[in-house]
Amino acid sequence: MTDIIYVLNGPNLNLLGTREPEIYGSDTLDDIAAMLQDRAVELGLTIEMRQSNHEGHLVDWLHEAQGSDAKAVLLNAAAYTHTSIALLDAIKAITTPVIEVHLSDPETREDFRHHSWVGLGAVQCVKGHGPQSYLIALEAAAKL
Numbered sequence: 323m324t325d326i327i328y329v330l331n332g333p334n335l336n337l338l339g340t341r342e343p344e345i346y347g348s349d350t351l352d353d354i355a356a357m358l359q360d361r362a363v364e365l366g367l368t369i370e371m372r373q374s375n376h377e378g379h380l381v382d383w384l385h386e387a388q389g390s391d392a393k394a395v396l397l398n399a400a401a402y403t404h405t406s407i408a409l410l411d412a413i414k415a416i417t418t419p420v421i422e423v424h425l426s427d428p429e430t431r432e433d434f435r436h437h438s439w440v441g442l443g444a445v446q447c448v449k450g451h452g453p454q455s456y457l458i459a460l461e462a463a464a465k466l
């Protein structure tokens with residue numbers, strides 16, 4: 323059985339491709355999923371890719387990742403990164419390692435993006451590399 327990596331994506335990431343392309347680029351979330359899928363096969367991993375605009379779904383899926391004995395979670399919590407103590411608590415409530423992912427580098431953007439609640443629980447953060455951030459995070463997850 324291959325190791326499972328959950329890739330969880332938060333609000334507005336369903337609009338990647340058309341959403342602020344000058345910040346997030348022109349790849350869609352499906353493009354990113356396809357790229358991850360190709361690399362996952364090479365690494366002998368299985369990807370479980372999800373997106374929701376609802377905070378509670380992300381909390382439930384973090385719990386599910388633990389229940390499914392996933393090897394790791396890649397989490398781009400999008401704006402919830404900067405607001406959600408519920409996500410931090412969920413990350414702390416599970417033993418599955420969580421790697422924080424961002425397309426942009428929030429620390430170089432508006433002040434309100436500088437704080438990450440997710441980062442207080444994540445084992446690592448990969449940011450600022452566009453879609454490559456997900457690939458770098460997947461490589462890191464494979465090595466955990």
Ligand code: DQA
Nearest residue numbers: 398400401424425426428435
């Ligand atoms: C983001 C950065 C967040 O600040 C923002 O709210 C997002 C996307 C990123 O991937 O760069 O929605 O997580």
